[in-house]
Amino acid sequence: MVYTVPFVNRSEELRVLEELSARGLTKPLYLYGPEGCGKTRLLREFIGSFRGVGIYIDALEEKDVELALRFSRVLSTATSILAEVVGSYTGSVGRVLAERVSELLGRVLTSLSLKGSKVVVVVDDVARAIGINRIEWYVKRLYELIWRAVDRYGIDSLLIVVTTSEGLSLDVVARHTHSHIRLLWNLGEEGFRELALRLEPPSTSAIQDAWMATGGNPRALIELAMDYGWEVDKWLNSLERRLLRVAEEVRHRGLAKELEMVIEDIDSIYRNPSREMLELRRLLIEENLILSKYMETLVGRELAPSRSLGIGRYYAWQLPAYREVLRKILDEHRS
Template identity: 40%
Template sequence: MISFSEPKFVNRSRELSRLREFCSTSRALPLYIFGPEGCGKTRLLREFTRNFTNYFSGDSIALYIDALERESIERALITSSPVKITANIIHSLISKFVDIEVGKCLANNISTLLEKAIGKKRLRDKYVLVVVDDITRSIGLDKIEWYVKWLYELRWKLEEEYKPKSINFIATTSEELSLDIISKHRHAHPLLIWNLNRESFKELFRELKPPNHIEFQEIWRLLGGNPGKLVELARQFKWNIEEMTKLYEKKIRRIIDKILREKLNNELQIALEDIDGLEKVKTKKMEKLINILIDSNLIIYKYWPTLHGIDIAENSELNIGKYYSWQVPMYREITQKLLQEHES
């Protein structure tokens, strides 16, 4: 097996600053962070957790839980320095939960993890943060409303019991349909995180050492600043854009087949011509198309407050509208090609 080191963490200074501000005092609501698949939210929160002590000195404890991790304790739990939680302690916490993945188990037992692995006394007068990553895919869309409400109530309970300087929770998702559920109630504060800007994307591009024939402008046009897709192109596909495109054509073809079975050809053509046509055309058929495209992670509704505090600008080159955007520009090109093949 080939083991790859993580690429360099490139500029997210505004997001880190906002996270630090959020954790400086106890907030009434947990953050619910979402964004395009591969936009870098996981890497951002891992880095923030690892360096939490740098922001709040020794008076701080941060835990990052990968709710999707099935087996590895080391991958399921990251702690801020100098917090050390031994594997034996974690095993003792999760051993009574049979046939439950380790990440999911930790995500469902936060108070036990804090109390048994760290201790009430060590939490007193500390800045405390718990991050639960990819929770929706771990527990399912049908349970996310319950989980976010549970986090909301748990924060108040632990604040009263542990007496920290501050205690906060952050949950993340790539499942945008969960936002419809979350936004019905006031148990969490949804915030959008976006792909890298052009300069940061170029920095990561250079860090990954592309062959001389690979032009940055073409990669920017295809991937639109998505760091996950860039790393995938470099490491999985060895910079072979054609092979990467073929794989995504196969994935997207199944989605197009579903759209065609639902007789949503005209609605899809509107979206291809103008992504904000999804907002302008108010019909049940368009609503059905929106749900299919969002559920498939091809598009994202972007008219939300952002983590870095700046609205995501419209960009016709990258197919970013005022309300909607293709998660990756390449998805639009592939979708258009497949629709044209069907109609020719």
């Protein structure tokens, strides 16, 4: 098995991050995208090669400080500061670091005299760690931190990036103007193929089938290739077990007709926003099956609609496979 998957593609995204880090942003960048689309990998790679002061926090890491934090090379001697900031924490170390990001940054910048530096801070998976009901407050705090830190520590620029795949957090954060919201989508066809070729595909048609089922999602591809030996049907069966519960909930709430409409055309949500449809929207977003896609991508483009991949103008399936499996479950229930 190929356990170390090399980093592929994403050169445009890395270039944009590089540009943004060179000049900083006045508001945090709220980077949002499907589960497994590669947010963590992209940002860890970015911080790993960043030449300025880079701090990456995995807000969901429970125990291991080494995993919860990654510094850019400039900070390789800064680990002792960590012990002070984390202190005798109780609870998840990642969350503690996310909560104390301002203190962490302050300590790093004062003790290492990094005046004039370019600084990037990433807080990964923030909504799940902090909680949807506190995310508004948290993003506002980061916004204030930017203004305070640049002034107080004499740094040249500061870029703060937070990530999430929690769609509901977006509804909350989007109500305010404290952040720039951007979408990171699954890999494009070329990047997907490049990754697929590293995973011992049995044939060219297997790569194509995987593309249609995963829509370019790298985590889904890796799982399909490594755990299901590239057998799409087996992988879909494994998804079915999870989605049966969702389908049951949908029927229980009397939303089956709406689900059929959404399977047919995901933008039905936008076009027919009845009470039932909005209830279904919430459920599908909460279950991480769909997301709204009205914002630009990180590289500043619109994510192009694609009927075959379940991407509409306003909403998209996180993976095309979810739509197919739900369609099958509904069909079987009817017959």
